[in-house]
Amino acid sequence: MTRTFLARNPSVLIFLLILSLFTLGVTVLSEAYGVAFLSTSFIKTLGKTLCLCLAALAMDLIWGYAGILSLGHMAFFALGGYMIGMWLMYARTEGIVITALSNEALPATAQEIQNGIAAQIFGVVGASELPPVWLFAHSLPLQLMLVVLVPGLLALIFGWLAFRSRVTGVYLSILTQAMTLALALYLFQNDSGLRGNNGLSGLQNIPGLDGVSQDRVSVWFLWASAAALGLGYLLVAWVVSGKFGSVIRAIRDDEARVRFLGYSVEGYKLFVFTLTAIIAAIAGALYYPQAGIINPAELAPIASIYLAVWVAIGGRGRLYGAVIGAAFVSLLSSWFTGGRAPSINLGFYTINWVDWWLILLGLSFVGVTLFAPKGIGGLVDLWQGLRSPDRKGADLGPGDGALLEKEAKK
Amino acid sequence: MSNFKGALLASAIAMTAGQAIAQDETIKIGVLHSLSGSMAISETTLKDVMLMLIAEQNAKGGVLGKQLEAVVVDPASDWPLFAEKARELMTVSNVDVMFGCWTSVSRKSVLPVIEELNGLLFYPVQYEGEESSKNVFYTGAAPNQQAIPATDYFLEELGVEKFALLGTDYVYPRTTNNILDSYLKSKGIAEADIFVNYTPFGHSDWSKIVADVVALGADGKKVGVISTINGDANIGFYKELAAAGISADDIPVVAFSVGEEELSGLDTSNLVGHLAAWNYFQSAESELNTEWIAKWKTFADENRVFNDPMEAHVIGFNLWVQAVEAAGTTDVDAVRSAMYGLETPNLTGGIAKMLPNHHLTKPVLIGEIRADGQFDIVSSTDPVPGDAWTDFLPESAVLEADWAELDCGMYNTETKTCVQIKSNY
């Protein structure tokens, strides 16, 4: 099955090959395992970019293939990060507290250790009790399960409610946006038990790996992120390749017709929505230990819109497009805002890219949507000699599906 | 596509290589302030101050015979990006010291990185305390240098008996209010006489909260507001306060995050008499202050104001220059040991001294808002030594920070042990 699947989709093989070459290359150039050409901070950036690519892949599946423009997938991404972050913080603090308490005359009680951890984690936000949501934080396996379960369940419930009442199109987009906004506002509250605006921090220090330098840890995470991206790509490519893929594409193109054909449209949509939420959550769980800190600002509606923009710029409806878009825009963005891009002196005015980059980015969305709906991925078509029908011109007949003037001339 | 990845890699290589060339010719100073995003409003001016200080020092011949070079990055008000940029500054740009951060969360984001890489950061903003990192010098006020004296002023000078603690919902107001709550109770203020409210960043709909505050007066006690409301949200708050006709004589408001910069966004004629507590006011009368304001206005723009965190950067930078010259090197540990006990004049008069807990001695000034957006200083104290761990929370009262003698930022004076060397993030 897999064999024939790969044979039918050579692009998947090419992608995996490039990904492994890239990972190998970075490893060879890293400080820890190679010639020390790439700085650790750049390796972290690359690792994080791979995670963003995975999230973009999920976005492409839900938007590019199933036609649902979700503006809330970064909520799942961040939730995944929060779930792993809780364990990272708890376990690291536990180590510190146990060491500190071992200096005392009496051996510490379990309650004292718990109180010590709570005071350490919540002391900075003016509380000293461990909220109930931290119930499983002591256990890595349980918390890893929550990485999948919490975002998955949220997506399942939200999706079930939304698809059941046939909320579609832009309404669904606004609703998902409201969802991520509500979640962000909820997490912003201190009372939510996840440290409010401060979020969870110090996540780059992996418990149990105190002796290992960040140079190494960053490469390990790069490997893990690359593996996750590779597996995610395989999974998504497999999902969209078979009959299932045809159905969800059909839903994108005409939902009503698919429903008349007897398919359970809601079921398909719900499955894709939940699956992509889980993929995004896993990406997030790998991303935040590299970023080091997670806080509710990560769930702001704008983050999810950026995700959509990456997919749009990369080229939606093709998986490698999403990956290219995410990698290209996020790396470019960090280059421009890093103050490294040379300023342009126009004589009367100096264009400082820190100030003008966002304007450039904003206008490029407009450009891409207007003139290159296929995004960067469209270049591949150009290279392969594929041409899309030119759909410009006036309608020849009534209804949206009618031939357009220029098509008819061909 | 492979071409694309190749290009990417090439650009990355070029990026890294480019930075490796110019080493050792200059002393590099990292400036880690947001120049875009929501915090740019406050932080951009701090970057400008740093550029002015560095230019001035270079004109004097630099430090240790070398010129200073500013490496400015933009963490864009994005907290994870602060950590990333800090790592980049230290490992790629190889800066010797960093001046930066504003919000507590950005500092907490940077902390693990600088502690891992043994960097040096000067943090210029008043903050909630409960921290003393080996690698950070806190040149802003700790709670005992701002919040506690201001509360004392309310209790003693204004006779306030009932308190409304209004804050933006984030760590600085939360912790400060927590400390104040405990402090007020120790002063005999009952639980029921402390009203607490938290609002989101940029909140604009204040009518109900202001009405709630007015209603507090119903039991005949004098009401005072302690505001830790941050940034833009203050404008709507003060506008509503003015509209409700609340004069400073009826319900005084003291703010910890409102300075000259924030007031430039509104008409203050209806707010005359309300208060702010800082360690610096532009209106302070001293020759040094007049000189600095003049320098700043020539460097930046006639309309720009000078404020407390900017003074903190001036003091921090002066101390760093002194320490480097005393140590004869920019090595972090050497500079750190040279820092303790160094002194430099405050712009408002008096001397700022660096303490072994990485905090400064600072005078506490309380100012009343004037119609022109400046402050009349109505109370000033002698320099107060900053206290990293507050005395008003039971679990912090036993803690002490001393990096000179004890080499520990979180030392339990009861058990006589160092609780931990690294900070809580």
Place this chain on the structure above:
Amino acid sequence: MRAAFAAVLFALLSLIPFGSLAQTGPVVADVPFAAAIVEENRAQIEKPSRQTIGPVIAALAASGDPQALVILSAWANRGLGIRKSDGAFVLIAEAEGGYALRTLDGTDAGIAPRADITELRPNAGVRGVIATALVQFQLNDPDRARRADALTTIARDPAPELLAPLRASIEAETDPALRAQKDRLNRLLTLRFDPDSATRIAAIESFAGDLGLDLRGALNPLLAVTRRAAPLGTEIEGNIARDLQPGSDLTETEAYDLLVAANLAPARLTTAELKASLAANIVDGAVAGIPLADLNTQSARNRAYTALEVVGSVPVAATDEEVTQIVADHHFVETYSEPDTAVTSAAQDVLTGIEVKLAAMQMADLALDALSLASIYFLAAIGLAITFGVMRVINMAHGEFIMMGAYTGYVVQLFIPNYTLSLIVALPLAFLVTFLAGVAMERLVIRHLYKRPLETLLATFGISIALQQLAKNIFGTQARPLTSPAWLDGALSFNDIVSISYIRVAIFVLAILFLLFFLWLMNRTRLGLEVRAVTQNPSMAASMGINPDRINMLTFGLGSGIAGIAGIAIGLFAQVTSEIGQAYIVQSFMTVVVGGVGNIWGTLAGALMIGTLQKGIEFLNPSNTLAAQTYMILFIILFIQFRPRGIIALKGRAAGD
């Protein structure tokens, strides 16, 4: 003569029990009296503190020297300074080239530059003390403003000694408003400070049904209670408010803490103390025979402590049963701080009498707040109701049009300093600017995307972030002032509870005007007819001779223009920053969606629902405004699930999909 007068006064003054003057010794005869007092207390006056300055001010006020009053009021109004050259106190007044100086006895001392004078700035607390000291001289002042000031001071800091001068001044008061105020203040002071119980009760009862905040401020301190405890069988002295039952009125822990505070019971052993006692009794790696390694549970520690108790090496701690027993052996009451029972019950009656009315007024105030918030949301959303509701174009840059409007208002104020005039200019100008921006956007971008709504969303989002950054580049990141004209300052107060600021009233009126404008435009004009036609069926409309391009352009411009005006309104009551639009965009979309797309009444209903809901949740949880916003959005999400087409859904073909 003059010296004799001074001597008599001095004798009188030394009767005042305050120390500072009595210690100062004889006064040099040729220095005027008030000036001498000031000079004697130089240190205190230079750096006054409310808690210690009282005697000095009292001495000045009682000195009888008319110049003392001048000095006092000058001091309070920052008219007192110190000449740096000789350290002399001088009265200062703004003048050309610095300050016009007068010495303390009132003689002219020329003009000095500002730099030569240190202005004294007493803090608000000290100013309050001065004002209270001056009250008795101002109550009968011929200047009405001074009398009004005196009354404000009394209301602010009521004190027993002010009662007599206030009463004495009522008869002579000619101004009816001030007289009413004096009368009210008299009754308020009487009910608190009059020695006669019957007079106090009469004063209290005269206020029956009154909602004033000052009244509640006077009555509630009388009813302040303290909790006290005593062993059973012992009477508790004082005006008892009620008995407290441990378990129902106060918890057992609270009851026991009360006993501990009153020294009626020993303090409880805390876990920390227990731990410390155990640590102090470690013998050979064990405590009372229990090895240290086993002491890692609380129960083991308790056992060890009990074992130590038995041996007698630690004090006996109260067990839970003992605590219960001790609490049961005592009774607990709340007592009023006011000893007079008749007064407290009269005060209680008046407060109980206004309870219902008070609650109703609070609800009314909340309703006004909700209405105001709804009108702000409505105003922010009305432009969207046109572009999204009627044209079905998702314009994520709508918030940035609001921002453009607000900045237009700011720029206009830069050029026209008169706030009223600038507002009159700014409103149409903001409309024009955003109208043109809207038309440009429609022509350049949106026109090409009518068939691709999701992509409109992305493209307009791109425009949104570009515009936002552009605003930051032009105007900087600081908030910019947009000041309302003076006639919009202040608030419309119905009573001490129900009030709303005029600026919010103005926004409300503006929202109503736009609602009417929208209704008129859509239902009564040719343009409205054409807009509706184009929206329902563009090709049919086109064949009827309507130019759909032109109509789309105009409609979009109109929606954007209204956003611009909303921007000015929002900027007037909140802050003008480049992020002003972001704060409203999601809420605005939700207002339109919740209300029902394509119907202005729906948008109105949506705004009302969101406003009311938010204020309602804020009322239930006043300490956390963020929670209100969170639950409001959560509610909206759920609401849309069950009513996907909003409150007022279009029916039939017009509904489309």
